[in-house]
Structures are given as C-alpha cells and as structure tokens.
Amino acid sequence: MKKEQLLLLKEEILKGSDTERLLELDVNLKQLISILDYRIREKTRNEYTEGEIGEFRSSVAIARSYLRVIGWKLENFRLEKEKERIDAITKNKQVILEIFESGMESVLNSQSDTEKLRADNIALRDQLSRKEGEITALEKRVKIIAREVVGILEKTKRE
DSSP: OOHHHHHHHHHHHHHOOOHHHHHHHHHHHHHHHHHHHHHHHGGGGOOSOHHHHHHHHHHHHHHHHHHHHHHHHHHHHHHHHHHHHHHHHHHHHHHHHHHHHHHHHHHHHHHHHHHHHHHHHHHHHHHHHHHHHHHHHHHHHHHHHHHHHHHHHHHHHHO
16 A cells, blocks of 8 residues: 555544454555555565655654554544543433432421421320320329218218
C-alpha cells in the first residue's frame, strides 16, 4: 500500500463510527506495518531503492499514526458505552432514591402521626384513670350509703 493510498484511509478513520470496521482497519494496518518493516530490514539485498525504502518508512509512520487514532477512537467508543451504562445505573438509582425518599417521608409523617396518637393515648389514659378514680369514689359512697340503708332498715325492723 502506497503512501497515497494510506492517505485515502484518513477520512474513513476520522469519520468512522463502526467499531467492527475500525478493528478491521487496525488489523490490516498492523499487517501492513509488519510487511513494510520486513522490506525495510531486507534492504541489504538491494531489491529496493533508497527512494522506495523512504516511501516505506513514510507509510509505516502514517500507518502507526492511524493505529493511534484508531486506538483512541475505539477507547472513546468504549468510554461512551461505559458512560451509557453508568447513566442507566444512575437513572435506576434515581428511581430507587425517589422511592426511598417517599418511603422515608411516609415514615416521618407516620412517625409524627404516631407521636400524635401517643399524645392522644396518654391524654385518654389520664381521663380513664380520673374516671376510674371517680368510679372508685362512687363505689365507696354507694357502699357507705348501702350500709346506712341497711342500718336504717334494721332499725325499722326492730321497731
């Protein structure tokens, strides 16, 4: 692949949003770099001119730059997916938080209702104990009156 052909890939790499295509380009560029590195190392056989070897080195440099860009793009896609997962979890947590807050609010409201009921209960117990005291006092009076009535009846029988 010549330098000019590599430059044509630039647009596809920069605009690429398909992860599979970027991975395919990544593999192909790595293979190209291996082939060109081999050709550069084998220059001792004089199969290639210095101009061709310079072209190979330029192509390797461009291909390595493209690999870095592809790596950054793939990492960016991974981070975007991770962000989407985090956002989904955050939304779920928000729903759970709202449920928890409404539950806590109802507990707090019911707690104040409970405190009100406790206060009412204490007031009713006080009234009940006063009424029980009045009933006990009335029972004592009834017993006293009953004794007096019995005493009066016994006197009237004797007479």
